[in-house]
Amino acid sequence: MKIDLLEFFQHESDKGYLVPLESNNNIPFEIKRVYFIHGTSDNTKRGFHAHKHLQQVAICVSGSCVFLLDDGNKKTRVKLDKPNKGLYIGNNVWREMSDFSDDCVLLVLASEQYAESDYIRDYKEFLGCKK
Ligand code: TYD
Secondary structure (H helix, E strand, O other): OOOOEEEOEEEEOOOOOOOOOOOOOOOOOOOOEEEOOOOOOOOOOEEEEEEOOOOOEEEEEEOOOOEEEEEEOOOEEEEOOOOOOEEEEEEOOOEEEOOOOOOOEEEEEEOOOOOOEEOOOOOOHHHHHHH
């Protein structure tokens, strides 16, 4: 499955932590878009799509949430619960997000600008692409 868990180096001092994120360095693509999700409740479910080309790195910069990832053959669950932990998700991976903590802020770095045409929102169509 085209996923990877990333642990970011963080500068620690008595002033707190600083986590640098850089294109083609600790983020394995050129960052063309950044968005974040907040204000979710614990029964919120999001995602339910894959991308034809897009690569993303998701980071819970506050709180926690759970990703269910599915490449059409295997499924795996990843809990994001640290601001220096990132989840790389390549293209053609179905994702569902759930179990958002009240304080969850989910930051996402993306390799392309937003394009609805890059989404596969139908699970059967996603499975069809795998054949
Ligand atoms: P969507 O990707 O479907 O969110 P999720 O999978 O987390 O439920 O996006 C929700 C809406 O926001 C949808 O109408 C598209 C819009 N959107 C943008 O305009 N720009 C973006 O960068 C993203 C990710 C979504």
